[in-house]
Amino acid sequence: MTTTTPGTTTAPGTKTPSRTATAAPMSPARTLATAARVLRQLRHDPRSIALMILVPCVMLFLLRYVFDGSPRTFDSIGASLLGIFPLITMFLVTSIATLRERTSGTLERLLAMPLGKADLIAGYALAFGLLAIVQSVLATGLAVWALGLEVVGSAWLLLLVALLDALLGTALGLFVSAFAASEFQAVQFMPAVIFPQLLLCGLFTPRPNMQPVLEAISNVLPMSYAVDGMNEVLRHTDVTGDFVRDAVIVAGCAALVLALGAATLRRRTA
Numbered sequence: 001m002t003t004t005t006p007g008t009t010t011a012p013g014t015k016t017p018s019r020t021a022t023a024a025p026m027s028p029a030r031t032l033a034t035a036a037r038v039l040r041q042l043r044h045d046p047r048s049i050a051l052m053i054l055v056p057c058v059m060l061f062l063l064r065y066v067f068d069g070s071p072r073t074f075d076s077i078g079a080s081l082l083g084i085f086p087l088i089t090m091f092l093v094t095s096i097a098t099l100r101e102r103t104s105g106t107l108e109r110l111l112a113m114p115l116g117k118a119d120l121i122a123g124y125a126l127a128f129g130l131l132a133i134v135q136s137v138l139a140t141g142l143a144v145w146a147l148g149l150e151v152v153g154s155a156w157l158l159l160l161v162a163l164l165d166a167l168l169g170t171a172l173g174l175f176v177s178a179f180a181a182s183e184f185q186a187v188q189f190m191p192a193v194i195f196p197q198l199l200l201c202g203l204f205t206p207r208p209n210m211q212p213v214l215e216a217i218s219n220v221l222p223m224s225y226a227v228d229g230m231n232e233v234l235r236h237t238d239v240t241g242d243f244v245r246d247a248v249i250v251a252g253c254a255a256l257v258l259a260l261g262a263a264t265l266r267r268r269t270a
Contacts, residue, residue, distance in 0.1 A: 026118040034123025039130070042097070052093050052131050056085035056139045064147040071148070078149045079230040080203050082158060086135055086166035087223065088194055094128050094173025095186040102177060121262040124174055125167070132166030153233035157243070161229040164250045168222055171257035178261070197223035202231075222253040 042048060063081060067073040140159045143149040151158060172193060180186040200210070200218035207218050218224045229246035236243070 090169030
């Protein structure tokens with residue numbers, strides 16, 4: 001015996017449609033509300049804030065005095081690390097924080113509401129992006145004005161690349177959180193996602209000096225262009241075409257990974 005709701009008919013052998021939320025158009029109000037919620041949660045997590053904002057500054061400070069006897073060495077690698085440190089810390093914190101949202105069921109509840117995936121991913125990116133701005137400003141200011149990092153170009157261009165790197169780390173963290181079942185697994189993605197880029201980005205040796213296969217791989221890794229962009233500021237007084245190319249590639253990779261991260265936002269229960 002089949003029971004039907006008055007006024008509706010169901011053809012024999014036809015499955016009843018499952019209740020799924022209709023994709024809502026992106027709304028600035030919902031995006032801002034999502035960002036505000038994430039920031040409120042982070043406000044009660046001082047360790048994560050310290051990791052995002054203070055650790056890059058501490059690492060740059062230690063690096064400066066590790067090479068105290070050869071400041072030229074600090075000048076040659078300090079700019080590159082100014083872009084790498086924010087990327088690494090934002091990747092680590094974002095991946096763990098987003099995984100907590102997934103495993104606690106928060107994302108399940110949000111996705112059951114009339115809230116678009118674009119609103120969610122943009123809200124997370126906006127919240128962490130604001131922290132990335134603070135992080136990049138502090139790290140760049142410390143390196144240039146307190147630690148004496150000598151650059152030929154504008155310090156504002158260093159800040160721009162550092163910010164783009166931090167946003168890239170945020171995007172990568174949002175993306176890989178979909179593939180981890182625990183915070184420990186989220187941390188395990190660092191050797192897989194970050195370390196190969198660190199070895200092949202040109203920090204330790206110029207990329208043209210690498211074995212051709214490794215050089216080809218490095219040419220498709222975003223961190224390589226982050227380091228190249230920092231080196232352009234280090235060596236040239238004006239904005240060069242290579243600098244623009246590097247900045248556009250890093251920004252484009254961040255946007256692409258954010259789009260992939262949005263694709264992983266789905267309900268895990270029927």
